[in-house]
Amino acid sequence: xxxxxxxPQSMFIQEGEDVSMNCTSSSIFNTWLWYKQEPxxxxxxxxxxxxxxxxxxxxxLTAQFGITRKxxxxxxxxxxxxxxxxxxxxxxxxQGGSEKLVFGKGTKLTVNP
Amino acid sequence: xxxxxxxPRHLVRRRGQEARLRxxxxxxxxxxxxxxxxxEEGLKFMVYLQKENIIDESGMPKERFSAEFPKExxxxxxxxxxxxxxxxxxxxxxxxxxxxxxxxxxxxxxLSIL
Numbered sequence: 482x483x484x485x486x487x488x489p490q491s492m493f494i495q496e497g498e499d500v501s502m503n504c505t506s507s508s509i510f511n512t513w514l515w516y517k518q519e520p521x522x523x524x525x526x527x528x529x530x531x532x533x534x535x536x537x538x539x540x541x542l543t544a545q546f547g548i549t550r551k552x553x554x555x556x557x558x559x560x561x562x563x564x565x566x567x568x569x570x571x572x573x574x575x576q577g578g579s580e581k582l583v584f585g586k587g588t589k590l591t592v593n594p
Numbered sequence: 595x596x597x598x599x600x601x602p603r604h605l606v607r608r609r610g611q612e613a614r615l616r617x618x619x620x621x622x623x624x625x626x627x628x629x630x631x632x633x634e635e636g637l638k639f640m641v642y643l644q645k646e647n648i649i650d651e652s653g654m655p656k657e658r659f660s661a662e663f664p665k666e667x668x669x670x671x672x673x674x675x676x677x678x679x680x681x682x683x684x685x686x687x688x689x690x691x692x693x694x695x696x697x698x699x700x701x702x703x704x705l706s707i708l
Contacts, residue, residue: 584637
């Protein structure tokens with residue numbers, strides 16, 4: 482089945498630093514999404530990317546949909562303590578009338594104040 | 595403007611019992627998805643439903659697991675004769691439509707099997 486390779490697995494950074502994480506796949510996806518999950522909660526949608534090559538920002542977050550539709554990256558600028566959490570990439574599959582998300586294993590971000 | 599509501603948030607069952615997990619989608623959403631998450635892992639797709647129809651259950655174990663989304667009321671994920679390996683967080687998501695409509699998640703039900 483489809484798999485997403487997300488890296489790095491974890492990051493420890495100082496407050497104020499920029500962060501970059503990425504996701505690659507052997508399969509093509511029509512949509513890439515980035516979610517953030519905090520302990521005991523569900524994933525919260527950060528950014529959705531619909532078009533190959535698309536670059537989208539949401540505040541301090543910027544994400545790009547790779548031109549081959551097999552990869553995406555997420556950047557966080559000037560990190561703050563509340564950025565702590567696990568960031569997941571997800572590829573959206575729309576095949577034969579079905580819809581599903583395929584998730585990476587996540588990047589766990591720790592921000593030291 | 596409530597989001598996706600799941601209950602219970604935590605459920606403890608003994609081996610062999612039944613577990614029922616409920617999900618009320620966001621207002622106006624008619625597409626529901628269930629995912630399972632093991633510790634330190636990403637979410638894994640289980641089943642996709644629209645009102646009164648199962649569209650794709652390819653990610654759901656063939657035995658003991660079932661899902662429904664009736665015309666009235668929440669979607670239910672049912673696990674019969676639970677085993678220790680069923681312990682996980684189960685998340686429900688909903689979307690307004692198929693295609694570009696993004697999926698929004700509830701806060702999950704954490705199922706523990708004694």
